[in-house]
Amino acid sequence: MEEIEVPPHFLCPISLQLMRDPVTISTGITYDRESIERWLFSARKTTCPVTKQPISSADQLLIIPNHNLRRLIQSWCIVNASHGIERIPTPKPPVETADVFKLIDDATKSPNTQQKCLQILKSIASSSERNKKHLEACGAVIKFLASIIIKREDWTNVSEALSILHQLEAPDAALKALITQNDELLKSLLHVLRHGHAESRAFAITLLKNMYNAADPRQLMSAKLELFVEIVQVLRDQISHSASKAALKLLIELNARGRNRNMAAEAGAVVVLVELLLETAEKRNCELILNVLDQLCGCAEGRAALLEHAGGIAIVSKKILRVSNGASDRAVRILWSISKHSANDRVLGEMLEVGVVAKLCLVLHVDCSLKTKERAQEILSLHSRVWKNSPCIPAHLYSQSRR
Numbered sequence: 001m002e003e004i005e006v007p008p009h010f011l012c013p014i015s016l017q018l019m020r021d022p023v024t025i026s027t028g029i030t031y032d033r034e035s036i037e038r039w040l041f042s043a044r045k046t047t048c049p050v051t052k053q054p055i056s057s058a059d060q061l062l063i064i065p066n067h068n069l070r071r072l073i074q075s076w077c078i079v080n081a082s083h084g085i086e087r088i089p090t091p092k093p094p095v096e097t098a099d100v101f102k103l104i105d106d107a108t109k110s111p112n113t114q115q116k117c118l119q120i121l122k123s124i125a126s127s128s129e130r131n132k133k134h135l136e137a138c139g140a141v142i143k144f145l146a147s148i149i150i151k152r153e154d155w156t157n158v159s160e161a162l163s164i165l166h167q168l169e170a171p172d173a174a175l176k177a178l179i180t181q182n183d184e185l186l187k188s189l190l191h192v193l194r195h196g197h198a199e200s201r202a203f204a205i206t207l208l209k210n211m212y213n214a215a216d217p218r219q220l221m222s223a224k225l226e227l228f229v230e231i232v233q234v235l236r237d238q239i240s241h242s243a244s245k246a247a248l249k250l251l252i253e254l255n256a257r258g259r260n261r262n263m264a265a266e267a268g269a270v271v272v273l274v275e276l277l278l279e280t281a282e283k284r285n286c287e288l289i290l291n292v293l294d295q296l297c298g299c300a301e302g303r304a305a306l307l308e309h310a311g312g313i314a315i316v317s318k319k320i321l322r323v324s325n326g327a328s329d330r331a332v333r334i335l336w337s338i339s340k341h342s343a344n345d346r347v348l349g350e351m352l353e354v355g356v357v358a359k360l361c362l363v364l365h366v367d368c369s370l371k372t373k374e375r376a377q378e379i380l381s382l383h384s385r386v387w388k389n390s391p392c393i394p395a396h397l398y399s400q401s402r403r
Contacts, residue, residue, distance in 0.1 A: 004083045010073050013050050014039060019073060021091040022066040026059040027051045030066050033091070037063070037129030063130060065091075095124050095131045097138065104144045114148065118160040121145075125167050135168055142174045150184045152191065162192070162203035175214035186227075193230040202243035205234050209250040220257045228260070228267035235272050244276075248288040255295040262299050270296055270305035274312050277319065286323045290316070290330035297337040307338065307347060314354040321359070321366060329372045332363065336375045339382055348386045357387050 012019045012032035021033040027048040031039075039045050040060045047054055070088075077087045100121075107117035121141065125132045135141045148161040170178075178185055192204040208227075212220065234247045251269065254260045270293065277289045293316070296302030306312040313335075320331045335356060338347065351357060363376040380387070 020088045022069040023063045024066050026062050027053045041129040041133045122164050142170050146185050149188045159200045162200055166203040172214040175211045179211040179215050179219050198239045202240050205243050206246040209246040212253050225263045228263045232267045232269050232272050251292045261296050265301035274309045277315050287327045290327050294330045294333045297334050303342045317356040317359050325368050328368050332372050332375050339379045
């Protein structure tokens with residue numbers, strides 16, 4: 001294609017590409033719709049890229065099509081067609097709230113049209129960031145999708161509803177309403193986790209994570225053992241990287257309440273987490289796993305499960321100073337919980353044998369947080385009489401333990 005100079009005012013200030021759907025925002029600057037919507041809605045920016053003026057939430061939706069500029073660009077494309085410039089098609093108008101309500105109302109009255117309604121909603125959500133934002137703000141859409149999951153009348157529709165909810169970023173208020181008002185939704189999501197295909201299970205665990213993240217303490221305290229069983233199964237099956245990460249974050253959220261830690265341990269979380277830790281070297285995953293293990297070692301059942309695993313103590317120790325400062329802190333906290341509450345001759349002997357003592361001594365001399373150093377020193381001081389034959393324990397720690 002012969003290179004041709006594009007008039008500067010036809011280019012989007014963000015992408016510097018020819019605008020296909022020019023729109024003007026509240027600051028008076030014109031951008032290509034896709035670029036400015038990605039800036040405002042995906043990147044969550046709150047200022048105009050050119051003027052740096054603040055843009056309120058209300059102003060973000062006041063995106064006005066610049067029809068005159070679009071016609072000029074189309075005319076320029078036609079004139080330069082011989083140079084390989086393609087004519088820009090007329091853009092589709094943004095979805096209107098009334099159209100969405102009518103679509104949902106028709107599907108509610110006639111179940112036979114639900115599948116078509118879901119396909120249209122998915123198409124709307126994919127068409128533009130503005131349309132996606134519009135659906136997210138429409139509570140009726142979230143309720144409609146939840147109702148399809150609850151009824152479970154058609155697995156195809158359930159999968160499609162989960163897919164759309166995964167695509168949308170429902171507001172916290174809508175998510176909180178789902179978990180507060182719909183015990184049946186939780187039952188249906190657990191059913192999907194047990195019997196659904198991999199993609200639906202991944203969407204379901206992510207939705208649960210988002211719901212409990214928006215929940216209040218009462219909802220967190222009402223969690224049942226069956227929920228933890230399914231979360232652990234998702235981790236065990238390793239459906240996908242994103243599903244595992246969502247499951248780990250969900251456990252962290254739930255384990256903020258002490259009694260939930262016992263249920264997580266009863267569901268077999270510790271063994272699965274240790275196995276995952278043995279297999280993964282990815283930084284964020286290691287940090288999340290160690291975070292959950294630290295929570296679970298706050299209860300006797302969790303500590304017992306860690307000690308029963310042949311590689312539990314060893315892999316936790318191995319991650320110290322190998323992943324990140326945060327991971328080292330969590331790993332030392334786990335060993336601190338074990339040494340404070342579950343140490344016996346067998347455990348202390350294992351800690352010496354697998355290199356825990358040497359690693360803790362090393363922590364005292366490297367760059368890590370003061371709290372981590374203090375915990376490492378406390379562990380060494382607490383059991384220095386047992387580990388007195390280890391050449392790495394500083395003499396002053398041994399003398400402190402004898403006082």
